[in-house]
Amino acid sequence: LxxxxxxxxxxxxxxxxxxxxxxxxxxxxxxxxxxxxxxxxxxxxxxxxxxxxxxxxxxxxxxxGQWPIFEGTFVQSINHFLTSGAYRHFLRLVQAACGTGARDLVLGVEQYCCDRPNPILQVLYVAIIGGTYFIIVQSSFKYIPGYYVSVLHRYLSIVVVSIGAILFVLTSFSDPGTVTSENVSQYVSAYPFDNIIYVEKECSTCRITRPARAKHCRICNRCVARFDHHCGWMNNCIGEKNTRYFVAFLFWHFLLCLYGAIILGFIVAGELKDKxxxxxxxxxxxxxxxxxxxxxxxxxxxxxxxxxxxxxxx
Structure with a gap:
């Protein structure tokens, strides 16, 4: 030099x-x-x-892809392929390669996964949360405490994940508001018919009067008061009695993701500063x-x- x-x-x-x-x-x-x-x-x-x-x-x-503006375009074609075409081609391929029995087996698996109560997505949720937390512990906890991150977050992370798990259990195993012949009168009085949007009808499956804002879930085979939807991740319907748990579950997991992203960002920033x-x-x-x-x-x-x-x- x-x-x-x-x-x-x-x-x-x-x-x-x-x-x-x-x-x-x-x-x-x-x-x-x-x-x-x-x-x-x-x-x-x-x-x-x-x-x-x-x-x-x-x-x-x-x-x-189903919007009128995309009618007749390649966007609609891609939508059709993703939503139904690919599956039909797969069934034809299975039938051609393995016979009708294999095709019926695939249809049976589809019916179990999509049209019957099952814990598949519940197990997947536990695997995602547990696996992600394990990876973070193995890869990131060695940097805690760090330049910007206190040792407190080693223990706070356990609390945050545990609260999410508790909300998951509450939403999954609580009664969503099942309407039966014993309590149907209570729901009918609580949610009267307005004869405009909600008129008095009988559920053809349960053989009871279906209260206003109630709906029969074909997956769980029951009527649910203030039915919102059937959630596969919870393996449960979302209705009158567990909507608050479900909303709290969604909001808490949003905070959980935000918290994790911020802490990982601080860990990276601390390593850049330290090195x-x-x-x-x-x-x-x-x-x-x-x-x-x-x-x-x-x-x-x-x-x-x-x-x-x-x-x-x-």
Whole structure:
């Protein structure tokens, strides 16, 4: 290095090595380095653009494909394929390959999963929550306590997840407001018919008067007061008596995801601070002298370029 510059040992990447070479300052990267920088900068963005475009197309087609504005377009065709066409082709393939018995078996599994009470999604929820928490404990708890994160969050996370599990149990196993011949009169008096939207009708399955705002759930095979929907994740109907638990469950899991994202962000920020990554990217330790402002300016610009690519890759 020229006289007056203080060099501090640092392992630099290919992108930053062109600033300080073995024989002194070199303002231009080599041909090999230019190829490496260009390759790293082009591959990931195009992959992300392709991924984002396909994802957006699938989501828009799935949610909006039946809108009149998309009638006769490829968006409607994609919607038809995703919602029914792909499954019908799958059934034909199973029948052609394995016979009618295999096709009937697939239809039986479909009926059990979609038209009968079953704990499949409940087990999946427990696996998702338990697996995610286990991964976080194994990968992130070693950074707690950290620069921005207190050791308190090791124990607070258990409380937060436990509250979500309690709300899940309450929603899953509480009575949603089942209407029976014994309590139908109470529900009829509580929710009178207005003879406009709600008129007096008899449930053809339960053989009882169906109160206003009640509905017969074909999956659970019962009438439910103030029926909202049948939730597969809870394996239960959502009605008059457990709607509050269900809404609390949704809101709490929103807070749970927000809390987890914030804490993970603070962990990453603490590691960047502790390892002085920002200083390294801006060339703080590479060259220190009064005449090195031009070098630092160039490296700062290059660090901004790299940071922009890293941000797009997230």
């Amino acid at each position: 020229p006289t007056g510059h203080e060099a501090v040992p640092l392992t630099l990447s290919i992108e930053t090595q062109f600033c300080v070479g073995r024989e002194g300052w070199s303002g231009e990267p080599t041909r090999r380095q230019r190829r490496g920088i260009a390759g790293d900068g082009m591959d990931v963005p195009w992959l992300l653009v392709a991924h984002g475009s396909v994802t957006a197309l699938v989501v828009v087609s799935f949610l909006c 002085k990554v920002v200083y390294i990217l801006t060339g703080y330790y590479s060259v220190r002298s009064k005449s090195s402002h031009s070098c630092l300016t160039g490296m700062s610009s290059h660090a901004t370029f790299n940071t922009n690519h890293m941000w797009k890759s997230v």
